[in-house]
Amino acid sequence: MKITDLKCAVIGQNPVVRIVTDEGIDGYGQAESSKPYLKPHVMYYRDRILGRDPTDVERVMLGIRRYGGFKPWGSSVSAIEMALWDIAGKAAGVPVYKLLGGKIRDRVRVYLTGGPEPIQGSDPEDFASHVARIPGMKEGFEICKQGIAFHSPMPHAVPHFTYSDPDGPTLESRGPITERGLNHMVDCVAAMKEVLGDRIGLALDCGPGMMVTDAIRLARALEPYNVMWLEDMITGDYTPYVLADLYRQVTESTSTPIHTGEQIYLRQHFKDLFEKQAINIIGPDPADVGGIAELKWIAEYADLHGILIAPHGVLDGLFGLAAHVQVAATLPRNYIALEYPGAADWWHEIVEGLPDPIVVDGHVQVWDAPGLGVRFVEEEAKKHLSEEDAGFFD
Numbered sequence: 001m002k003i004t005d006l007k008c009a010v011i012g013q014n015p016v017v018r019i020v021t022d023e024g025i026d027g028y029g030q031a032e033s034s035k036p037y038l039k040p041h042v043m044y045y046r047d048r049i050l051g052r053d054p055t056d057v058e059r060v061m062l063g064i065r066r067y068g069g070f071k072p073w074g075s076s077v078s079a080i081e082m083a084l085w086d087i088a089g090k091a092a093g094v095p096v097y098k099l100l101g102g103k104i105r106d107r108v109r110v111y112l113t114g115g116p117e118p119i120q121g122s123d124p125e126d127f128a129s130h131v132a133r134i135p136g137m138k139e140g141f142e143i144c145k146q147g148i149a150f151h152s153p154m155p156h157a158v159p160h161f162t163y164s165d166p167d168g169p170t171l172e173s174r175g176p177i178t179e180r181g182l183n184h185m186v187d188c189v190a191a192m193k194e195v196l197g198d199r200i201g202l203a204l205d206c207g208p209g210m211m212v213t214d215a216i217r218l219a220r221a222l223e224p225y226n227v228m229w230l231e232d233m234i235t236g237d238y239t240p241y242v243l244a245d246l247y248r249q250v251t252e253s254t255s256t257p258i259h260t261g262e263q264i265y266l267r268q269h270f271k272d273l274f275e276k277q278a279i280n281i282i283g284p285d286p287a288d289v290g291g292i293a294e295l296k297w298i299a300e301y302a303d304l305h306g307i308l309i310a311p312h313g314v315l316d317g318l319f320g321l322a323a324h325v326q327v328a329a330t331l332p333r334n335y336i337a338l339e340y341p342g343a344a345d346w347w348h349e350i351v352e353g354l355p356d357p358i359v360v361d362g363h364v365q366v367w368d369a370p371g372l373g374v375r376f377v378e379e380e381a382k383k384h385l386s387e388e389d390a391g392f393f394d
């Protein structure tokens with residue numbers, strides 16, 4: 001089998017990659033909805049994969065992996081990797097999880113980021129009323145994640161939250177947090193835990209951009225609340241580096257689990273985090289880290305070091321969800337949950353193979369169709385293509 005074409009179209013806001021072969025089998029992958037600009041970058045790889053056998057996934061990846069980078073520049077490589085696995089699974093007539101070693105669970109836990117509606121306000125009572133709606137959601141989520149600190153409007157909404165720019169911190173100027181800011185965050189977490197109790201786990205996305213001393217003080221102050229994790233306090237999101245030694249100082253100083261990794265590209269950049277015991281939980285995104293086999297390898301290596309995994313994925317779209325589910329079914333015991341990419345109401349119109357409802361009792365049932373197991377209903381999907389992408393399915 002040979003690759004004859006690589007295409008990319010934006011559906012919803014997500015770039016969708018299509019790899020076409022000479023045997024009539026095609027494969028799909030997807031990047032985050034925050035990256036509709038990615039199309040030219042995907043096409044950069046076209047000449048590097050044409051003529052290759054897509055079922056030799058690793059051999060194709062060796063030709064393109066080194067031309068990716070930290071978020072957002074690992075996305076194209078990652079989406080192509082997903083599409084290669086989709087083809088390999090379809091060609092073999094098995095779901096991708098079989099090619100990754102087989103599943104060890106039939107349902108994969110997912111976690112919710114945010115709530116049924118965006119949060120209004122930055123005060124403890126706003127956080128409490130925001131999370132109060134989560135226990136009633138039909139998906140039955142067991143874990144939710146909320147933004148605080150630099151991953152929220154707090155630095156601007158709460159007076160004297162930081163010691164950085166008097167006009168409010170920017171991404172470049174994030175820095176020391178005041179005692180008032182620290183107390184405000186603790187009050188907000190206490191208010192949320194009061195509502196959620198111990199039935200729904202609470203994770204907190206915090207940064208990036210905090211100082212080590214503030215990260216330690218926050219993590220220690222939150223110890224009585226048993227939060228699931230504190231995410232990306234030092235680096236994360238679009239910081240193109242890791243700073244494992246700083247994370248190690250934080251992680252060694254507290255019993256609160258410390259989490260990072262959604263921006264990281266490739267296994268090599270997790271090595272320090274693992275070998276220095278710098279982190280408790282990692283959150284690589286299969287749509288940024290280099291793909292699903294890359295994520296599988298990282299999860300196994302994390303498990304050897306007693307480190308857990310909760311993959312990032314909130315913006316990964318429906319093929320991203322499919323890729324998550326396939327790999328999550330195979331991850332070792334250190335798997336907690338993947339971040340659920342909230343479904344658009346038209347997803348079930350443009351594809352077959354997604355369960356309906358997708359999330360039941362906080363889990364997604366692993367499906368068994370070949371490849372990623374999700375097939376476009378082309379006539380319906382075409383309605384979501386722009387004029388520029390009209391030939392995507394040709």
Ligand SMILES: [Mg+2]
Pocket residue numbers: 205231232236237262312
């Ligand atoms: Mg995050």
